[in-house]
Amino acid sequence: MMRTRSNTRQNHLKLARRIIEVALERGMNRGDHLPETTLSEACGVSRTPIRSALKLLESNDIVLRREEGGYFLNHSPEEIGINGISRLDDMEGSLAARILSDRAERRITDVQSVSALVRRYNVPRSAVLNALKILSIDGVVAQLPGRAWAFQPLLDTPNALAESLSFRLALEPQAITAPGFDMDSQKAGLLRQQMEDFLRRRDGSMSSVEFLHLDCAFHSLIAESSGNRFVCGALLAHQRLRLTTQKDHSIPDFRLRQSLEEHLDILDSLERMQHQLAADQMVLHLRRSQIRKPQAVNRGLLPLARKGMA
Amino acid sequence: MMRTRSNTRQNHLKLARRIIEVALERGMNRGDHLPETTLSEACGVSRTPIRSALKLLESNDIVLRREEGGYFLNHSPEEIGINGISRLDDMEGSLAARILSDRAERRITDVQSVSALVRRYNVPRSAVLNALKILSIDGVVAQLPGRAWAFQPLLDTPNALAESLSFRLALEPQAITAPGFDMDSQKAGLLRQQMEDFLRRRDGSMSSVEFLHLDCAFHSLIAESSGNRFVCGALLAHQRLRLTTQKDHSIPDFRLRQSLEEHLDILDSLERMQHQLAADQMVLHLRRSQIRKPQAVNRGLLPLARKGMA
DNA sequence: TCAAGTATTAATGTCGCAAAAGATACGTCA
DNA sequence: TGACGTATCTTTTGCGACATTAATACTTGA
Incomplete structure (x- = not known):
């Protein structure tokens, strides 16, 4: 099962999206060079995470790594625009997405405890905590006193x-x-x-x-x-x-x-x-x-x- | 210094404030009885934390515990109104308060790493994390990508x-x-x-x-x-x-x-x-x-x- | 019968260690 | 000079064991 560090990619995904965003903002085109330094400045992090994110983008075929070194855009802005970003979205925070869709269809009530979610989805506790963290950043859930987490109103009524x-x-x-x-x-x-x-x-x-x-x-x-x-x-x-x-x-x-x-x-x-x-x-x-x-x-x-x- | 469980009291303090709030809302007066069950329902937690919070309020002389059992309001609403609540406020999240005042006076910059704060205040890492958690609930700080925490705009300009x-x-x-x-x-x-x-x-x-x-x-x-x-x-x-x-x-x-x-x-x-x-x-x-x-x-x-x- | 006390069980927070991620410095190539 | 590659050190995070807290059921007393 190799369940080591399940939640590793979150940050890189975010960064990858941000990189695409920056590239598009700067009006880059297919084949343009993506300098690590520039990106690291634009995103406010060092080059190390930028490289990981670029690797991720490479495995998703959005950027290309050339022999002579460096990464290059592999698609035109139009192709990337929504498609690429949503492709990345899909693989992100799958548990958060599952929880959210279960909530949207009212399969779970609006107050939940972490352990209840652990049982329901049969995942490690940390995974649930992470999903909740992701969701709480977007303001979808909030921590109540005691050990209850409450879903905020969804935009579905x-x-x-x-x-x-x-x-x-x-x-x-x-x-x-x-x-x-x-x-x-x-x-x-x-x-x-x-x-x-x-x-x-x-x-x-x-x-x-x-x-x-x-x-x-x-x-x-x-x-x-x-x-x-x-x-x-x-x-x-x-x-x-x-x-x-x-x-x-x-x-x-x-x-x-x-x-x-x-x-x-x-x-x-x-x-x-x-x-x-x-x-x-x-x-x-x-x-x-x-x-x-x-x-x-x-x-x-x-x-x-x-x-x-x- | 007795630095055990700095975050332990957080919840109880919050609950204590909530209890006062509930009592005042219900128009209670000096000497009125504060039934645990009622409070636990009103606050949405079980009786156990309510009891801890009441003990806290007792030590602050806001409620009184009678021999025959049960807690009673020890002051009139006017006396409690702001005084009591602010008295509780003062002892809360002292590190958070220190960080905040240092920020307000621009003694620290608007981007900080956890370790920098640990070094600056010479407190355990967990204490800093807790303070940041408190501050982030109020929207004073937010977590950036990488390991940076950024202060949000303060209402002081x-x-x-x-x-x-x-x-x-x-x-x-x-x-x-x-x-x-x-x-x-x-x-x-x-x-x-x-x-x-x-x-x-x-x-x-x-x-x-x-x-x-x-x-x-x-x-x-x-x-x-x-x-x-x-x-x-x-x-x-x-x-x-x-x-x-x-x-x-x-x-x-x-x-x-x-x-x-x-x-x-x-x-x-x-x-x-x-x-x-x-x-x-x-x-x-x-x-x-x-x-x-x-x-x-x-x-x-x-x-x-x-x-x-x- | 309702509220407080008590005990039990379930859940959560805390701490230390190991591993990963991030920042930084330096070397290399165009 | 500017950008990538590599190495190293620091900081952060994940995870498991253990302590603490909360929920629940049950008992007791007015």
């Missing part, structure tokens, strides 16, 4: 979604109109490109998961650009929560497209320095997402009813 | 304060006007009483610390009453941060009074179910706190100038 949108309605326009608002145009450009790509290849099969990633990335960018550290922190935490727990795959295709186009419009306004306009557009954008819900809930009924009437 | 107020301006009125807003009238009544007491004994020496506690308690109550779990969570976390890191003792006396009176006005409006009015008053209240700052900064100059003109 209509009510929670409504509250989430109302929360964001209060903060996101504020973030945009804040005096210190300043958007990184590199990042904005990259994101714009990814969204346009996504819109272009509309062969009917728009992936909800990819959309969610893009959506969160966009709103996170807005958050980061706000000059207000508290607004930024709260919004980023919320987007992390969305990314982890929002499992709504019932968004109609046209709304995905519309939503991305609204993102692009907002980016346009921001580039023209029309912050107030952008904030108003954001309000509109969030409100539209809000009213989509009731439609989605009725989707199983209304079309049938219409069919019967036709 | 004019900029940070301004951003904090602007953050709260976005959320608190929203919390009040949220459709699910519902305030616990017990808690509101207790808080009102405490604020009135505080105003009444105005022997010139208004304690800034006590004021901060009251202020945070009021705004936390607003947060809790909001029907929106995300708004509530973000605001509560922010109030915790204020309580831990806001060390501004330069608030002029008249502003403290004015501030508390504004709190009372808001509570009045809320009791009359005039939520919109309360929200507007909250905006005004926060804005007033905001403009106080420049005055406070100039306090050394303006009065002199006026004097000269008079």
